[in-house]
Amino acid sequence: MGERPVELEILRYNPETDREPRFQRYSVGCREEWVVLDALNHIKETVDPTLSYRWSCHMAVCGSCGMMINGEPKLACKSFLRDYVGVIRVEPLAYFPIERDLVTVIDDFMDKLARVKPYLIPKREQPVSDGEYRQTPAELKKFKQYTLCINCMLCYAACPQYGLIPKYIGPAAIALAHRYNQDSRDGGRDQRQEEIAATEGVWDCSFVGACSEVCPEHVDPAGALQQVKIASTVDWYREHLMPWKKK
């Protein structure tokens, strides 16, 4: 349980008083087994109580502590200090406006998430007396992986297309729409397609694949998006070549 000095270079910005963001360096003694989030907490408790950042669970479940660590989108609670050499640079998630220091404004993502209706829209409402909506293990397997998303937005900060095209709905929201579209109990696909089959939906994805690389829960959003592209292409041909066939 050794302790060693660690240097962090943290982006500081208070839109009310600062004209532009700046970096502030902190040198603190850290334990060998600490993650970046522990170092931030240590700084806040002992050195600088004005440092702002989001966190909650400290176990890669809540998705609050996403930030750029040495230029890569990471969960601060999952990034061990021992994996870094030299000064560790900590910045807020890329492409999101800064609210203060490492805290970003996430309204854009929340709005997009709501638009794709990431909840079950039952094919038919059945009374409680009819019991559960049953599902086989095979039907569950089709979408289970995509349920693991914790909305941490690392995939947005990793996606160059989102950086270029702010209107792009982006990896997590489309992967979540796909999760419900794949659910055998769901009947809301047509409503979600209105959003995700639009130009600013899945078609702004150029399959860079960075979203899947940075995903801390191994959701593989890039894979989900490719499946959405195939399904939307089939839709398109069906609508244009067989217009007499109702969806």
Place this chain on the structure above:
Amino acid sequence: MAKSSKPVVWGLFAAGGTVTAFVTPVLVLLTLLAALGHVVGLLAYDGLHAFASHWLGKSLLFAIVFLSLWHAAHRLRITLHDLGVRSDTPVAVVAYAAALAGSVAAAVYLLRI
């Protein structure tokens, strides 16, 4: 929001990707073998000529050439976008026009056989 018509270009791109992923390595191997003097009997000139004379052979060859060219054009369009070329429409027009020109040429040559 209106649904995108991107599926047209993307569908061909995806099909082309699948075709080239299977066909290109085989072509590379056969070409290398031929370069080293080992022409497989079935692929000698007469055999291939007969294959390209039949309408089924013609359509198969055309499909492979067209889809591969389209795939390359779309890949080029996306790559240029990734590299910072932001004028997407002119790039798309030039790339797809080149693919179509190549496909028309392939069709003309195939029909002449």
